[in-house]
Amino acid sequence: MKNLICIVFLCGLHSCIQLSGNELEGKSQTFYEDEIFLQDYAIKYHYDGKENPKALARERNGNIQVLAETKILSAVNGEFLAPGKLVANNYYLPMSANQIIAISSYDSQVFYLDSQAIFSNGYAGSVYINHQMKNPTAFVVGKYFNFCVAEENRVRLITEGIESWELILPDGQKVLQLKYHPGTNSFWALSIKNLYRLDFEAQKAVSFAMADGFTSFDLDSNGDRVLIGSENGYCEIPLNSSEKEIIWQRKIPWTEITTVSFSAEKLWLGTTKGVFSVSNNKEGTKSEISYYFGERWILGDSVVAINTEKEHEILILTEAGLSKITFEEMTLAQKAQFYEKQVQERHIRYGFNSDLLLYEKGNIHNARLKDSDNDGLWTAMYLGGQAFRYAASKDPEALQNCKESLLAMERLYSINQVPGFPSRSYERSGYISQMSDPERWQHSEIPGWDWKATTSSDEAIGHIFAFGVLAEIVDDSWVKSKSIALIDTLMTHIVENDFYLIDYDQKPTLWGKWNPEYVNGFPEQVGDRKLNSSNIIAMLQTAYYFTQKEVYREKAFELMERHGYLENLLRPMDQIGRAENGDDQWADLLSQAWNHSDDEMYFLGYWGLYRYAFNDTLKIQYKKAILDHWEAERPEKDALWNIFTAMVQPKNFDLQESIWFLKKHPMDLISWNVGNSHRKDIIRVQDNFRKQSTEVVLPPSETVVAKHNSNRFRLDGGNDGMSEYSAGDIWLLPYWMGRYLGLIGE
Template identity: 30%
Template sequence: MKRIFGSLWVVLLAATFTAVAPAITNAADKKIVDKPFLQDYRGPFIKAAVPKGQDVRKSGNNIRAIAVDTNDIIWAATADGLMQVQEDQLVSPEGATVDGSTYAVLANPDGSLWVGAWNGLFRIADGQVTQDTGIEGPVTLLRRTGKRLFAATPRGLFEKTDDAWKKVEGPWATNIYDVVVAGDDLYIAAWSGLYRQSAGETQWLQGKEQALSRRVNSLAADRNGHVWIGSAAGIDIYRDGRRVAAITPEQGLPSTSIQCLNLGHDGRLWVGTAIGAARFDGKSWSFRHSLRWLPNDNVRDIEFLKDGSAVIATADGISIIRQREMTLESKADFFEKLVRARHVRPPGLMERCRLAVAGDISTFEPMDTDNDGMYTGLYMAAESYRYAVTKAADAKANATEAFRAMEFLQTVTGTPGFVARTVIPVEWDRMADGNRTYTDEDAADHFAREARWKKVENRWRKSADGKWLWKGDTSSDEITGHFFSYPIYYDLVADDAEKKRVAALVGRIMDHIIEGGYVLRDIDGQATRWGVWSPEKLNNDPNWWLERGVNSVEALTYLTIAKHVTGDEKYDREIDRLLYKEHYAENILKPLRTGNDYFTYIGYQLLAFCYPALLTYEQDPARRVLYRESMEAWFAPVRRDDSPLFGFVYAAFSGGDAKLGACAELLRDVPLDQIQYTIHNSQREDVEVVGIPVEGRRQTRRLLPPSERAVFRWDRNVYFVDHGAGGRWEGSTAFWLMPYWMGRYYDLITPPEK
């Protein structure tokens, strides 16, 4: 049923449908005011039970149309008969059954229903089903528009008058897709095109100046007299019989394969397409697709509950997209609960979890990743900042638990200073990169592809107590994540005894790196594949040219932090030597060496972990100038990405313009659902796909909102056009929590008024 509601479309029409989101501004870009906003989310998908072996195309999940009755009950016309939503399931209603293929359903103001089926028209009232003998099946369309009631069959269009169905005569083909009344005009979408019947005359609206496409699938009218016409080429808008505007991908419409459209209670336009559902608020488009939002991207119909929630019918079930009022602070609390529920595993490490059944968090199980240490460090930093801001006891406890886990990653190796990537209980029989052997030919193949490849057959080793397996070949990424978080915990949470533990741990790791010649030596005595910061490699080995800048910044950061927490001046002497004797002062001015087809987000994230310590603890004016110049060179290429991590680091330590308003909008738009679904944006018509700048990977030219893309974290390419993990794991939210609480600590975010 296409309802007629008041809206803001007069303003929209005056704006000529530019459909480009306005620039986001924040007062002088100095501070984010945490005001309430509406957060989209969805509940469980609503589906019918499908017997084993039944073709979904003939099941109750193949939905043709839906209706919401006066009691907010959802009804669905499906390939397996009339269905009703009960407790998040599609079921056949008791005592009101319409069997076989149904095509249309319409809720009446008196609480009754009309149902269009293969064998005729049925009315359901007070639990009783009666067949209306005035019209033959199949009934493919039911529409109440204005005060008029219509039905359509392959024989044509019929209107209910004086308790009888009368055929509406006209020159259109008899397959009717939709009708709508606007004032005294009747618009008809038929197989042969769009028609307007007014004052006894019928006009066929065709040609480039009248309609985008002959194939019109859906019609809607608003209170201001505009008729919205959804076709296979976009949306036309008519008023008083004249086309006044058109919406295509050039105006931001994600897809022209429009199958239905409707106006919500709040006046926003919802559009169902073959690749997802789009929403337009008069300024910008939102696109809801993939299993994050819909059980199937083939959208058939859209209706609304009393609270404004959108009920979206698809080719394989129903999704209800709701909104809840939140603040960034309440969202942080939600994400904190998510972490504690499924993402902290013994001995206190925090990262993603595996889903035994794709998309089903009730089947979660812990898993290991190569970056467990880094993300545990991010979580420790987030909780340290939270404790500094709120003095919450649980924040302090969580930060301490995370520090103990990171400390354990060093002590479990049984070495003076080597750090494991991660640990798992010895009972686990499933882990990433299990131990293996390489034949000489295997090794040669790897070496042929990468000159820096290192043969590591025993990545996993058993702990001395036999309880754990720990993973070696630790990378510079992990060490940087560790060092980033240590001083934050040291400064904001640790008491005197705990400070000594932090200082001892940092000293052991730093000394191990220095004594190894500024490489991270594994238990085999050789450098790990990625743990290299030595002047000989960075300055003289062309295989390390790309890492010269970022790894130079990392080494200086480690030393600066070691000096801060231990007070040992030997680390300051090492800083001076690397800067001026080994030319790191020159290296860091080009922190990342990128090109037209090379860009690495992991490098930008690692640098974001470095500058806070360099510009907090270094007091030497000449060094600070170098570090500031390095930071400016780092931030310039990623300013456009609106990353809260990058933006908050830059704002806190430079005072420069970091687009804080855009960073805040990104934090707001990140979905509450952190399951990593596969998302395809290459099929969208509003997205330009390019091959730069990340090593030739296909990506979007413009930055899509987080709710429409697969990648949220700051170490991955946020422009990937197609990406995801099929819903097989849920990501942790440290990537969100750390910059949020950092923003609170550095007074970049004003908390909401209580």
């Protein structure tokens, strides 16, 4: 993975950045200097055996060993987005006869426990210690080859391979786990009720902490703390504390702890519903929790073991296999180049920015590109991102991407027989039955091709946004002229058809309506009245700015002054809500809850609304409307909404939240199932019109992969890993827009 990232980074980055976007309103005083951060992603190893995995260890050479019942397994062939497997390890043939009970590691070597002895293949195979226990269950290795072995409630210390002492736990409970602490050169034992420090010199077990329901513990080898997991939360206790008061932490994703481990920077806690980390902060600072649950991160639900021995690489073992959560040093620029490669390798369909339909869960190599109702919209957003990329970096690949996708967008207009009408999509003939919404497809007059009808306002505003960006900032005469021609083509159709999109059947499409009779037919509080007014004025302004055709300016002022569109688009967001009793069914249907697709349409339109405003007076009014909308959206921490807002308010647009969004977005864009509604660390809010479920939005790494038209407060979802989203519209657009506007450094 690291080699892949580095190669893409070196091939793709250029040293030039332009800050021309800051001409909007003075150079921004808020700026992120791109720096190295730790990007997490998972490499997975499936297990389909009948024996239950129960322990894991690392070898000095980096190989991973897993104990399943009595057999040793190896993790083989795993890469990011290309899972490996756990298979039988037969390297040491004589070991196949051993009934391995437990494995452990010390001094970068793996040790084994069977019914007779403790042994290792390291040290030339010289370690072989007869433990003299009838039914041992656990062991641990200490300094100078001292060993501690457990059997039921008994523990035995073996020193120098010959001397041994036994202790019986006072509570009579079975030993669940043994640990060695190098800092104090001491052995420790855990039962369900006690954590003991084993004092073999005094031949007694000294109780360190008592409670019911202990399940696992770990000792901080670099400090003086003990971490204890239980059936209902976890606690940390200083080793030198005279008072052993237990303060349980239960405001965590899930409280049924199965295993715990310290790493250099975090606490890692496995549960029956995934694993989570808690930042190992100094006293007085707020800890950050990161939750890894679902197949984006781990196979299976219940965690059996965690290994944190290697820095920036955490091993998570479950009943379904092994997951290696890797933390790789990278910058946002490197992450962008990774996503650029993802899009180009498997998400470009005839120039469209498309998602991938998987035939096998999680397998991106057994898949096909799929059409969408919104091929034009997602491609327009990708096009905008590539335009910003080219303007910021002068990367020739970005310009080539612009031209390729612009041709696809142009063909949306020419593949059907309706002048100026943009198709939703197109495909070669003979596959209609396999396409999305087959009833919407029509045969083209061009032999061998079909096109998708019923185009909506989503596509229209997306097209005008992309064409406007391309025409303004891409320094290429072909791109500019083509983009301006397409703006004029679409807007001529809309204006000449009385502000409707007229389909092949000579009827307006369901959603392509900006006519005053339709728009003002909605009550003032229904969002479509404000949205459609905002969008059409933005579209007309864009058309006038680039074509200078007076008809676009005249029509815009007619809508604003005679039909109240300016009042509509300036209406505050807190006045948008449910239709009242007595309003028609259509208004009621469209106002059941906040439509997050509307947010996407608003903000894409804001580029033309604000940037190409007819005059400064309107520009001031537009700014007020945009900021009012942004205030409503701020809890979502969506980088795209924030960065659009920076266009009008560059000194206050939630930069930190935007960078958080870009960093926390998962590298894996497969639509894995995600669950968060069970979590105990989230604070729910009452049902509301905007469908905000919690006080604070969860990071993108813990929620479903979603486009910008989705509710970021959605807690559960996914489609079982049967598709992969494109980063083209989701991540690359806000990143490159931020680069172009001079908000994010190279």
